[in-house]
Amino acid sequence: MNIEDLNLVPFIRDADYAIRPPFLLGERNLMDYIIFYVQEGIFEICTNGNSHILKEGDLALLQPGDIHTIKGLTNTINPYIHLDFFYHPNRKSSFITLPGQVDLSTYRALMQPTLNQCDGIRIPLKLTFSHSQKMKDLVLKIIECWQLQSYVGRMEAHQLAHEWIAVLIKQYMVSQTGSTQAKPFLNWITSYLAFHISEPISVQDMASRAGLSTSRFTVLFKEHFGLTPHQYLLKFRIEHAQELLKEGKPIKVISEYCGFTDVHHFAKTFKASVGLTPGAYRDSITF
Numbered sequence: 001m002n003i004e005d006l007n008l009v010p011f012i013r014d015a016d017y018a019i020r021p022p023f024l025l026g027e028r029n030l031m032d033y034i035i036f037y038v039q040e041g042i043f044e045i046c047t048n049g050n051s052h053i054l055k056e057g058d059l060a061l062l063q064p065g066d067i068h069t070i071k072g073l074t075n076t077i078n079p080y081i082h083l084d085f086f087y088h089p090n091r092k093s094s095f096i097t098l099p100g101q102v103d104l105s106t107y108r109a110l111m112q113p114t115l116n117q118c119d120g121i122r123i124p125l126k127l128t129f130s131h132s133q134k135m136k137d138l139v140l141k142i143i144e145c146w147q148l149q150s151y152v153g154r155m156e157a158h159q160l161a162h163e164w165i166a167v168l169i170k171q172y173m174v175s176q177t178g179s180t181q182a183k184p185f186l187n188w189i190t191s192y193l194a195f196h197i198s199e200p201i202s203v204q205d206m207a208s209r210a211g212l213s214t215s216r217f218t219v220l221f222k223e224h225f226g227l228t229p230h231q232y233l234l235k236f237r238i239e240h241a242q243e244l245l246k247e248g249k250p251i252k253v254i255s256e257y258c259g260f261t262d263v264h265h266f267a268k269t270f271k272a273s274v275g276l277t278p279g280a281y282r283d284s285i286t287f
Contacts, residue, residue, distance in 0.1 A: 003118040009087035010161035015146040019077050025070040026099030031111045032084050034062040037139045041076030052125050059127045064112040123172045138164045166191045186224050193236050198257050203229045238273045245282045
């Protein structure tokens, strides 16, 4: 499986701090991912027949299909995030599994792709990063934003989760030959646009970040993506607007979040691209 064929759109299901005396969480399987941070205490996580001891300061990742138990060997505090990494149209139908739920064959269609099934990626349970403190701080910030339970809070939590996952994949992606290695300056494009989608983004900004002239950047960008930077950015914004319309977000909020100057500009651009006004597109969706 090629990771480039997957649509990285984090969807947080739960994010909190677990504060517990010694405990045992019985065997279960996973449909989504768990980002697991040991803030205090010692844990033993047994997954797929292997035992791992996690101590204060450790970060771990449990992936879909990981059959595991979690034991708190001492009093523990662990921030955690249950989330999907990749877009699934029925993601709201998925759920956090409970101890005893091991056979998930009935819910196979809802299970997230596993990163370790992707070509060129091998991620251990216990994670190491070049900038480990930043990744720990990101986990805490994601939880803080998520627990606001406001539209902006959830939006920021998902943006930060996207950043966290992007660093994870970059850290553990095996070096490959081919177009990705030949054009490394393009690897950051999707993440950059996702983080700045509500802001004005110019080709000059992107070219400057790539360390190229605007004309050279435009040529190489089109060779790689098959679209000019402006066309790609517009497509990115429209596709994200469609997702938000499916979720029932107000059109004015979507217009602002997707970086359009006003609702009229958004409606005109959306109709030119999709063939329907935003309102008509939302009405056409069968919920």
